Each structure stands twice: as structure tokens, then as C-alpha cells.
Amino acid sequence: MKNLAHILVCEDNEAILLITTIALESEGFVVEKARTTNEIFLKLNNETKPLLILLDLNLPEGGGASVIQQLRNREDTKNIPIILFSGEKKLEEIAAGLQVDGFLHKPFDIADLKTITQKFIKNVF
């Protein structure tokens, strides 16, 4: 076990959630899954806080932007890096306007997913 870092993946598409989970678990991360915004906050109430949040921009029940705002307003989550992933053409522009740390364009390569994840986890340690 390389580390016990938790990553929270917020995605309503089951297939993407699955491949992201497989990819990240193979890197030794513990993957927490949230399919709606409500689930995100349920997971964040757990004792172990994630070291990174992968967030789909168009989540049901609220959507990405308001989730980011809430996360940034919470003492226990305001410093957790957030990576936005979406199929939006203008994702870079959108990400620049939100308090996020990175973005990943769909469809993405598994290698890119691993790279960007490692980058933020390393920064933490």
C-alpha cells in the first residue's frame, strides 16, 4: 500500500465513474464516489477527508459551480484541491472563472487522469 490517500470522484455517469475508479484504484488511491451534489456533502462528513476532489461540472441537484462555492466556504474543505472535468468546449474559460485547481477535458486519456492526480497528491505531501 503506497498510501492511503482518499480521492472523491463526483460524477453522475456510471461508466465514467467506473473507469475513473479503476484507474485511480490501480494507482493505490482510495476512491470515494458521489453521483449527486448531496452525496458529495455526505461523503465530506466522513472523518477521512479526501486529498483531491474530481468534480463533473454538470452534476444533478445543484451543479458544479455552487458545489465549488460551498466547498470553498467550508473551513474543513476550503483547501482541498478540485479538478473540474467536463465535455464543455470552453472548459478552460469556465475553470478560470471558478476557484478550482485544474481541469480535465472529456474524453480524457487515462494517462492524463493519472498524471494530474499524482501532481496534486504530491503537492500535498
Added chain:
Amino acid sequence: MNTKVQEIKPNQSTQTEPTSTEPNSKVLKNQYIPTAEFYSQVIKSLEDYSIFTLDNELLVNSWSSGSTKLFQYETEEVIGKHFDILFTEEDKKNEIPKGEIANALKDGSAKDNRWHIRKDGSKFYAYGLVYPLTGIGGERLGYVKIVRDNTDKKNAEDAIIQSELKFRGLMERYNDAIVMVDKYGAIEFVNKQFKKFFGYESEEIIGKLLEELMPERFRMKHIGHRMQYMAHPTARPMGLGLELYGLRKDGSEFPVDISLVPFDTNEGMVFSAFIRDLSDRKRYESQQKFLADTSIVLQENIDFDLRLVKMANLITPFLADFCMIFISENNQLVSKVNIHSKKLLEETLALVAANLFSRPEISPYRAEGKTDSLKPLLIEDVSDSFLQTLTIDEKHLEDFKKILPKSLLFVPLVAREKIIGAVILGMSSSKRKFSEVDILFVRLVEYRIALSIDNIRLYDEAQRAIYAREDILSIVSHDLRNPLAAIKGGFQLIPQLLKGKNEEQINTLVSTLGDSATFMERLINDLLDFSKIHQGNLSLQLKEISIEKLISEIIELSQGKAKEKSIDLSSTITENASTLICDPDRIKQVLNNLIGNAIKFTPENGKITLGIQEQAEKFYFSVIDNGPGISKENLLHIFDRYWQVKKTAHLGTGLGLFIAKGLVEAHGGGMWLESEIGKGSNFQFEIPKIINSK
């Protein structure tokens, strides 16, 4: 007695003492006392006069040479004849000869002008004078008649009368109204055209002041003008550069142009006013201006409804006292604009308009027995009973009466042979009335409005189509990214998973990727269907199928998903329903979509019922759930092309209902929805038994 008369006969040569007739008269110096011979010669010399005498039986007994010249009878032909041979047959019949004699006896003499007859039967007009002849003892000797040919004078007089008749005829037929006034301004003569323009009979206006023909506000001033003009009369147009108006008997006014011409007559100065009706020209001018104004409004780049308001404001009061504009929306005429020249009545007008056309059986065309509803309908004089046929209830009728509709014009707005709206024009307080003449012009206006509305609609439709296509493309291409991302990533993971021999994970992944591929397929099919429906070239594969089989297949297909949420999915079919002709794949697609939606939105332990009824000419389908229902606001958009209830799971293109509706419509049917928040939804559609497929 006879001898006495003979004495004055011109052909008598007997000489008598001239003094014997007047024994007491005094002879003046240089006075000649004429003899009978003298008189005889004098009479002979009066060649232009016929002088003859009659005896008491009215037989001619002397005949002058002038008589022969005038009447062509020789002396021997006429002596002893009754003098009535000299009269016309008509006069003889009327006993004019006897009458003349009687008058002469009564008054001492008789004179007249009449036609006489020559020997050859020709006529001449003559002045005649008859005296009775009395002897010295007072006895009646007979009569003398003197006749002078007056034909030339008669002709001259006739010529004058003819010329006056011609002149009068000219006056009567003149296109302008002609009014002759005396120097005091009293009307002496009016021509026919005047009666037409002003509505008076001549006897009603002759003797009245000229100012009677003008609106009150001009009268005092005009009397002053007239006095001044009478003092210095010259032919000239009146009120140069001024707007002049005539006042009709009925009180209405019309624009006029007046020329005054003075005439000097035996009876003093008279004046003729030549009055031209300028209504037509003025109307033409103002109509041209109105059309120019409408063009500007209709071309303005402003909101559709605002254009209608501006149009209505142009129409009122130029064309009508009030104007209501209706536009066809979803096959119903919806009240858009209501303008009344009396602004206070606008609210009432709106109330009236809101209820007009609200029931299809109430139609002004039907009320008037007219079938061609593409043409304007003129109600020149609105009666209570007509209003009654137009209104839905007592209150509506009362409201309608409040705006005092005296005259109404219904104008359908027609574009490409379809009614796209209607304009109702009305006259209320003003004295105006619609007539056939107005229809022509109103149609011109109607055509412009309809064209403009149609253009706006076509443009909007084209714009919407473009936006829709762009939107769909962007939504679908965006939605394709998720399954594509999953498939792409999934394949990249497979080698790694194979290495780790993680069979369970591989199986899960493969099945998930399969779902993603299926989802992509569905998106692409939706896109294709959408494009076919959008372009109107969806083709159907019609087949006869068993309704029972169709329903059991549909239920079977969705039962799994329903059970996952413990939803009770059931069906009801009317007993008689057996077979159905349709494109079975498409109808299944519609039902799957509706049931899929119902399952998606109905909470656990809910209930969904699929119903089919066979009716006389169609099959009726319903999918009823007891889910959360749909708000009124969302109901309006539910069938829109790319609309999705916001903030719900992004589970498809949002084209589902649009496609379902399009598929039903391709079958010649229709789809609609009844729903209320908290009371579930009822999606319904029907398809006809006989389908006219493309």
C-alpha cells in the same frame, strides 16, 4: 248698316264728306280732314297688316290687300265666309274665334297672340286685335279685326327661351354644385349636383342665406367676407389657401373648393358659387399618407406586438373609431390590441374582444349567412339582434353595447390563403359609417398587415429552426462526450486489467462500456429522428398488428425497470380493441418513451397505467402516473424540441418527447398532456384508424 261698313273698305272708291262723322269737332290750323278715300288708301298701304271686317254673323264682309298678303285668300274667296277659317283646328275646337268676339264685346276690344292658318294650310304666329263696330245710333254693325304677323318675334322669343333652357341644362348637369344668390346673400337657384352634395331639395333651401351651407364656426366671418365681396365683385376662388367645408343637411361636413362669379342682371347683381366636393381627393391624399405611415410601422424593427399596437393607433381614428386586432395562435384567434378613440372605453373594448371568437360557433359570418370568411364582412348598421348573435352572454352583450358599435367591419387577415388573424373596425360615436367603398381600401391595409405578420412569423420560424438545429448539435455532441470518454478510457484500462487478471472488474467494465455504446446509439438515433421530423420527411412502415400483443411487449420491456422502483405498471384495453394499423416500431418507441419518462419521474411504490381505447375513427392511448406532476410553466414547453426540465438528471438529448409527438403526428394523430403538481401526469395521444402516410 252694310253701306256704313262699305265706307271704310279700301277697295271702295265712294267719296263722302269727311266732316259728317264728327260734326262737333273743331278743325285745327294745318289739319287735314280725311275722306273715306283717304282711309281706304291708308288701309291699303298697311301691307304688313291684315284688316278685315265681319258682320254680326261673323262672316267676312271686307278684306284688305294686306289681308290677302297675309292669309293668301283673295277678296272674292273670303267674303261671306266665317272668319274661323283663319284659325287652327285646335282653336276652332276650343271656340277661340267666338271667345275673341265675346271678349271684344265685354271689354271693348280683345287682343292676343296665337297661331293662324293661311289658305295653303301653313301656320304663322300673329298678333290680333278685335273691336266691335257700332253705328251712330249705337247699333252693332259688326267687328273689325287687325292681324299682324309676329312669327319673327315669336322665333326670337323662342330662341331666348331655348337658350335659357340650354343654360339651365348646363347648370343642372355641371359637375360642381352651383348656388346662385342675390345681393343680400339669399339663395335663388341651386342645381342638381347641389342637391346631391348637400342633401337639400331646392324648395328647402331657396330663400335661405348662403351661410346656411357652412359649418357654424365659419358663418359670422363669412357674412363679413360676403359683404365686402359684394361691394367689389370679381370672379375669384374663395378662401385661397384656406380649408373650406360644406355643411350637409344631415349635419356632416365635407371639404370643398368654392369659386364665386358675379352676374349683372336686370334685377341687380347676382352671384354664382361653383362648389367642388374635395372629399374624394382629400380621401385619396389622406389614404396615401396613411399607407405610407403603415409601411413605416410595419417595417420598423420592433417587437411584433408593439407593431400591432402602433398599427391600431394609426387605424384609430383615421379608419375607425375603434380597432381590435386578433392573431391566430394554435388555431384560435387571440385578442392582441384594442384601441378606442375614446380612451376610457378601451378597458370595456378589451373585455368585449377577449370574449369574441372564444366560441367557434359564434361567428359574424355565420350570423350573416356568409360562407367566404376570407373576405371582409360589412355590417353597415349594427342592430341589437346582430350583436346578440355575436356575444356569448348577457354581460358580454351589455359590454358590447357600451362601446356603441354603430357600424362594423370584420376584416380577416389572410396570408397564403390562410386566416392568420382578424381586425374588427368599428364606428361608434362619430357620424361615420362603413360602406362598400371602405372595403377596397381596408383590404389594401389588411393585405399589408397580413403580409408583415406572415413575414415576421416565417422569419421567426426560420430563426427558431436554425437555433434548434444548432442547439441540438451542440447538446448532442456534448452528450456524446460522456459515453465516448467512458469507452475511450475503458479501452485504455483493459490491458492493465488483463495483466492483473481481475476478471470481475473486466466484466463490469465491458458491460458498462456496452451501455455507453448503447447510449451513444440512442443519441444518434434521436438525432436522426429529430432531423427527419424537423424536415418533415419521416416515413412510416405501416402494418396491421394485434393491440394485445403490442401492449404485452411494451409492458414486458419496461417491467424490469418498474420493478426496480417497485412501481406497479399495468394496462387497460377496451374490450373491442383488436388490431391497429400503424408503424409498430414507431408506436413502440413512443410508448417506451412515455413509460420510460413515467418510470423516471414516479417515486418508488408509484403506479403507472397504460390505457388504450378504440373509438369510432381513432385509437386513444394514455400513460397515467401518480408522480410529482408538472408545473403549469413547464407544461408550456414540454413538447419543445430540445427542452428538458432543468436541474434534473441529464439522461438524454431532451428530444424524447419532441420525437414522440412528431412520430404520432406523422401518423396523422396528436399528443397532449394533462398534469398538475402533486397529482401526477397523464400523457395522451390518438392516432386515426385511416392513416394517410407520406
